[in-house]
Amino acid sequence: xxxxxxxxxxxxxxxxxxxxxxxxxxxTDLEGLSLEDIIIVTYNKGDILPAxxxxxxxxxxxxxxxxxxxxxxxxxSGDLLDLIERDFGSFERFIEExxxxxxxxxxxxxxxxxxxxxxxxxxxxxNPWPSEKDKELVIVKSxxxxxxxxxxxxxxxxxxxxEHAYYLDFQNRRxxxxxxxMEKLVSWETxxxxxxxAKARAAEREMEEERRRKEEEEGKPTNEEEDDxxxxxxxxxxxxxxxxx
Amino acid sequence: MALRSSVTRRTLTLGLNSTRLxxxxxxxxxxxxxxxxxxxxxxxxxxxxxxxxxxxxxxxxTYITNYNKALEQLHEAIQKGDSSTVVKxxxxxKFNGGGHVNHSIFWxxxxxxxxxxxxxPKASLGWAIDTHFxxxxxxIQKMNTEGAALQGSGWVWLGVNxxxxxxxxxxxxxxxxxxxxxxxxxxxxxxxxxEHAYYLQYKNVRPDYLKxxxxxINWKYASEVYxxxxx
Numbered sequence: 001x002x003x004x005x006x007x008x009x010x011x012x013x014x015x016x017x018x019x020x021x022x023x024x025x026x027x028t029d030l031e032g033l034s035l036e037d038i039i040i041v042t043y044n045k046g047d048i049l050p051a052x053x054x055x056x057x058x059x060x061x062x063x064x065x066x067x068x069x070x071x072x073x074x075x076x077s078g079d080l081l082d083l084i085e086r087d088f089g090s091f092e093r094f095i096e097e098x099x100x101x102x103x104x105x106x107x108x109x110x111x112x113x114x115x116x117x118x119x120x121x122x123x124x125x126x127n128p129w130p131s132e133k134d135k136e137l138v139i140v141k142s143x144x145x146x147x148x149x150x151x152x153x154x155x156x157x158x159x160x161x162x163e164h165a166y167y168l169d170f171q172n173r174r175x176x177x178x179x180x181x182m183e184k185l186v187s188w189e190t191x192x193x194x195x196x197x198a199k200a201r202a203a204e205r206e207m208e209e210e211r212r213r214k215e216e217e218e219g220k221p222t223n224e225e226e227d228d229x230x231x232x233x234x235x236x237x238x239x240x241x242x243x244x245x
Numbered sequence: 246m247a248l249r250s251s252v253t254r255r256t257l258t259l260g261l262n263s264t265r266l267x268x269x270x271x272x273x274x275x276x277x278x279x280x281x282x283x284x285x286x287x288x289x290x291x292x293x294x295x296x297x298x299x300x301x302x303x304x305x306x307t308y309i310t311n312y313n314k315a316l317e318q319l320h321e322a323i324q325k326g327d328s329s330t331v332v333k334x335x336x337x338x339k340f341n342g343g344g345h346v347n348h349s350i351f352w353x354x355x356x357x358x359x360x361x362x363x364x365x366p367k368a369s370l371g372w373a374i375d376t377h378f379x380x381x382x383x384x385i386q387k388m389n390t391e392g393a394a395l396q397g398s399g400w401v402w403l404g405v406n407x408x409x410x411x412x413x414x415x416x417x418x419x420x421x422x423x424x425x426x427x428x429x430x431x432x433x434x435x436x437x438x439x440e441h442a443y444y445l446q447y448k449n450v451r452p453d454y455l456k457x458x459x460x461x462i463n464w465k466y467a468s469e470v471y472x473x474x475x476x
Contacts, residue, residue: 008448008449012448012449013449016449053396106336106340106420107397107398107419107420107439108397108398108440109397144396144397145396145397162440163439163440163444164444164449167440167441167444167445168445171303171441172304172441
């Protein structure tokens with residue numbers, strides 16, 4: 001990746017996202033929120049709000065720079081390699097799939113390796129058969145500024161496939177850029193660190209949810225004498241027709 | 246139409262008990278790269294020769310190659326009645342076919358200055374622009390604002406609604422043709438705002454590209470299309 005590319009990509013594109021985001025955030029409800037929170041709030045479940053593009057792109061680029069290092073490439077090891085082999089069959093298959101995702105993202109966007117600790121986005125849903133297999137590595141691609149934070153995944157690695165990321169060095173030859181990225185730039189140490197953090201946070205969340213569920217269950221016996229169990233459980237859901245009647 | 250004739254053929258095949266000697270129900274048209282009506286360097290300094298060559302010989306050619314491939318696969322899938330493949334191919338067709346459609350229009354939207362590039366539109370299109378936008382400058386400003394604000398990759402268009410005979414400014418994402426914004430919309434002018442259209446020359450400063458491209462816009466072509474739709 002040439003010096004010229006970095007000068008424009010980091011010095012102009014990334015800088016502009018940050019500067020414009022600051023302008024958009026000042027004096028609004030978003031001021032004071034963390035960048036990740038701003039991204040989730042302005043993603044607005046797909047109905048995106050104006051600050052989303054700048055916020056997400058600011059985050060994406062930080063994440064991208066940190067995904068690389070001079071003299072990078074090679075192969076990961078330890079837990080990360082084990083998980084890759086478990087979820088993709090082999091390191092080579094993973095590389096193939098990652099490159100394919102990056103090459104087939106139409107238009108502008110990103111390709112990601114992410115850790116998916118499956119959690120339903122419904123408040124009182126409980127996984128009836130939780131297992132380690134619910135947590136897996138996935139490859140995903142996203143358009144424009146979208147990133148896996150909005151899907152509640154833990155991003156581990158990304159490659160920017162907006163044309164500005166490779167046009168000066170590779171022109172239209174995106175596949176060549178992707179290959180060079182994988183062979184010479186990826187910082188597997190960083191990916192590893194991110195994986196450890198992701199696993200820890202996923203475990204924390206599971207414990208949180210367990211704790212909350214136990215609290216709810218322990219609360220139940222004293223309420224059994226009152227009206228309906230159903231009404232107690234679905235307390236948030238005003239629209240629910242009570243079937244108990 | 247293809248489906249009906251292939252069903253007829255299949256019946257015939259069964260009757261004649263022949264083995265794949267019957268021709269395909271319709272020979273598939275393959276598309277090829279249209280020649281530019283000017284040299285790669287003829288639009289300088291507004292658009293560099295380097296960009297024009299890459300844009301035409303690499304990007305547009307790739308869309309055509311992949312479009313032809315997708316069409317061939319579609320043809321096979323239709324003949325086999327493989328609906329899930331038919332549906333799966335739609336995005337590749339939209340993307341690559343759209344790329345071919347859009348770029349074919351784009352080359353005609355540009356002309357060297359000595360061949361009329363940049364000369365303002367007259368006659369019916371000129372009047373329509375003044376009526377609808379107040380002035381040519383105002384149209385240009387609006388299109389440039391829309392083009393600069395477009396996130397990611399896409400196009401900004403001046404089109405005409407052929408039912409209502411009204412001019413419109415629209416943007417489309419990626420390679421979506423203008424017709425995806427409205428079935429009665431006909432493109433008069435499209436400006437490619439994918440980064441590949443300007444990056445080597447203008448880098449991240451898309452607004453400069455948009456400002457300069459008007460010097461080589463071929464209003465003659467836009468007028469012809471407008472007159473045809475609104476005669």
